[in-house]
Amino acid sequence: MLGGSIVALLALAALCAPLLTPYDPLRRGGLALLAPRAGHWFGTDDLGRDTFTQVLYGMRVSLMIGVTSAATAVVIGVLVGACAGYFGGAADDVLMRLTELFQVIPRIFLLILMVALLGQRLVVITTAIGVLSWPGTARLVRAEFLSRREAEYVMAARAIGAGAARIIFRQILPNSLAPVVVNGSLLVGGAILLEAGLAFFGLGDQNTISLGQMIYAAFPLMRDAWWASLFPGLFLSLIVVAFNLVGDGLNEMFNPRALPR
Amino acid sequence: MSRYWGRRLLQAIPLSLGVVVLTFVLIHAAPGDPVATLAGEQSTAQYQAQLRHDLGLDRPLYVQLVRYVAAIVRGNLGYSFTFGQPVLALILARTPATLLLMATALVISTILGVALGVETATHARSPWWNLASVAAAIAYSLPAFWVGEILILIFAVQFRWLPIVGMTSLEGYSGLAHWLDLGRHLVLPTLTLVSFNLALFARLTRASMLEVLAQEYVVVARAKGLTPRNVVYKHALRSALLPVITIVGLNLGTMLAGFVLVETVFGWPGLGRLTFDAVGARDYPVISGLFLLTSEAVIAANLLTDLLYGIVDPRVRYA
Numbered sequence: 001m002l003g004g005s006i007v008a009l010l011a012l013a014a015l016c017a018p019l020l021t022p023y024d025p026l027r028r029g030g031l032a033l034l035a036p037r038a039g040h041w042f043g044t045d046d047l048g049r050d051t052f053t054q055v056l057y058g059m060r061v062s063l064m065i066g067v068t069s070a071a072t073a074v075v076i077g078v079l080v081g082a083c084a085g086y087f088g089g090a091a092d093d094v095l096m097r098l099t100e101l102f103q104v105i106p107r108i109f110l111l112i113l114m115v116a117l118l119g120q121r122l123v124v125i126t127t128a129i130g131v132l133s134w135p136g137t138a139r140l141v142r143a144e145f146l147s148r149r150e151a152e153y154v155m156a157a158r159a160i161g162a163g164a165a166r167i168i169f170r171q172i173l174p175n176s177l178a179p180v181v182v183n184g185s186l187l188v189g190g191a192i193l194l195e196a197g198l199a200f201f202g203l204g205d206q207n208t209i210s211l212g213q214m215i216y217a218a219f220p221l222m223r224d225a226w227w228a229s230l231f232p233g234l235f236l237s238l239i240v241v242a243f244n245l246v247g248d249g250l251n252e253m254f255n256p257r258a259l260p261r
Numbered sequence: 262m263s264r265y266w267g268r269r270l271l272q273a274i275p276l277s278l279g280v281v282v283l284t285f286v287l288i289h290a291a292p293g294d295p296v297a298t299l300a301g302e303q304s305t306a307q308y309q310a311q312l313r314h315d316l317g318l319d320r321p322l323y324v325q326l327v328r329y330v331a332a333i334v335r336g337n338l339g340y341s342f343t344f345g346q347p348v349l350a351l352i353l354a355r356t357p358a359t360l361l362l363m364a365t366a367l368v369i370s371t372i373l374g375v376a377l378g379v380e381t382a383t384h385a386r387s388p389w390w391n392l393a394s395v396a397a398a399i400a401y402s403l404p405a406f407w408v409g410e411i412l413i414l415i416f417a418v419q420f421r422w423l424p425i426v427g428m429t430s431l432e433g434y435s436g437l438a439h440w441l442d443l444g445r446h447l448v449l450p451t452l453t454l455v456s457f458n459l460a461l462f463a464r465l466t467r468a469s470m471l472e473v474l475a476q477e478y479v480v481v482a483r484a485k486g487l488t489p490r491n492v493v494y495k496h497a498l499r500s501a502l503l504p505v506i507t508i509v510g511l512n513l514g515t516m517l518a519g520f521v522l523v524e525t526v527f528g529w530p531g532l533g534r535l536t537f538d539a540v541g542a543r544d545y546p547v548i549s550g551l552f553l554l555t556s557e558a559v560i561a562a563n564l565l566t567d568l569l570y571g572i573v574d575p576r577v578r579y580a
Binding site: 097103109113189190193197203212215219230233241243244245 | 275276280283287288398401403404407410414513514515517521522536540543545549559560
């Protein structure tokens, strides 16, 4: 799959960042606002930092944020969806109302409020994005559980005395993971874009470089230094496209009905 | 039918209240004491206590919540210190600009997106349409504000064909010239928004169409001898559009995020720009007012789409 290979390549590049470039991303002092050239493949920004290096390190941060938030969202979503789908009744109703609430709220505004009020640290941002992205997963898991609840193997497990938790985690959940994985991959892309959006508002973590923050910093420089906004945005898009392609590929693998006949 | 409507309306009420409570909680979760900030560093404890009592901040939290809800219902969303206006008036003043941009972008994206989705689904084996699908997947992944910046760079800065920022030029045209000028300014922001939303609609329609086309009644329609165009557009599309409507309703929040960012990039004087400025100034009354209003608007929109769904697909009403 094309997406998978792109992700692998980019992750590799991000991890090997120190080996690929002699520059320290935070070190100023180089010549400022250089166009792309031999020593600086992507040019430099207004403080003389090498853009290529920044992009490499920024990719690390963006990838980490994306994956961590998506993981948080998946964990919460699975828990909520499993309980709602398995127990049904009042629990289902309450959990579904909660899910609707979080699904309907425009995430960007809530994110802005949360980060502005609770602090602009990386932990806050990652947790906030994760906490706001779980409804989709919850709905998927709930649908899976609702349809598998009455299966024979579940009845058999109950007959031998398995408790609810055991049935949920060891019987039904492993069979329901396919759409969750697909959704998870799409969530990573979404999370990365959300973080970039936050950074664009100036609400990113000021102590780290992320691709979104680079775009934010490059905004006032647009006329003089087109390379400062082009490259981070390009790589940001590349990461998101890669994850979306992976998600699409996985979806086609798991769901043959989605394939064209 | 009215039972379905009544039920949906009833469900929407706790949702709206939930949003209000959430806003209240967030405002009060902020670190720092507003009374201390207002009173200043030199104030005495007595003055602060007095101020606290006057502002009603010494009452228990649930009393404050009730007062907050009452204030909102009366239209009092607070006062903005940065802009010097009541929050509600400020938001309402900026809404028309946003609505203009939104309506234009949505109409174009919907029509073109659905058409693209249908075509890529029905011609799924043709390489050209497959390319279009991939292009849609890419367009869907690009950050909207970056696309906007690139478009500005290319069309406005490099080629100087279109204006860079704002909604109208400084010359202050009137009459027809005013509308033409407005149109010129609309082009780039709309293009940016359309690229993302079109891709979204195209992907959703395509996925839904593919599932519908596999159904038996489509085979029957073809067997009856209906033209392919008839089968697709009159029979399959209707069923295919239903899940699209629902998902779009649920995705309104995400689309709003796109609008906010694009408005900022293009300096469009609407709600998005307001958000950006308010965040920069940490003007919490405006930010929470915006959050509240947009959430309620999305809830209302979802209610509408659900009701629409109920009209179009009778099976839903009796579920």
